[in-house]
Amino acid sequence: MLTSLVGCGSKEDQVSESIQYINQFTNQLLGKVSSKSSLIEGIELGQVFLNSEKAAFTKKIALTKNTNRAQVSDKTMKAWQKAVVMNLKMVEDLKIKHISKALRNPKLSKALNKLVKDYRDILQK
Numbered sequence: 001m002l003t004s005l006v007g008c009g010s011k012e013d014q015v016s017e018s019i020q021y022i023n024q025f026t027n028q029l030l031g032k033v034s035s036k037s038s039l040i041e042g043i044e045l046g047q048v049f050l051n052s053e054k055a056a057f058t059k060k061i062a063l064t065k066n067t068n069r070a071q072v073s074d075k076t077m078k079a080w081q082k083a084v085v086m087n088l089k090m091v092e093d094l095k096i097k098h099i100s101k102a103l104r105n106p107k108l109s110k111a112l113n114k115l116v117k118d119y120r121d122i123l124q125k
Contacts, residue, residue: 011071018064019083026087043111058122084123091119
């Protein structure tokens with residue numbers, strides 16, 4: 001269950017909590033993908049999770065991305081940027097990890113590409 005981070009105090013707190021949120025979200029997404037014995041089923045489960053949590057995830061990311069850099073310390077902003085890059089890399093690495101299976105299975109390749117693209121789009125928009 002993702003923690004709702006509502007009623008935060010300062011912008012520093014909001015960004016710090018967003019870092020925890022993105023880490024937690026990504027770990028849950030990757031957990032869904034690896035929870036099934038069939039990779040395609042795991043990816044589909046991950047996609048269902050991403051779709052069901054997309055509105056909350058998008059909102060949390062947008063709130064943080066729209067934070068004025070003057071409202072938070074450089075350290076906090078760098079921690080946020082690092083979290084985005086690290087979490088995006090973990091999801092992108094699914095494609096590398098499963099490339100040989102994806103090359104042999106167009107359905108798997110399509111599902112994997114969609115999951116990674118949808119996740120990336122949320123973080124990069």
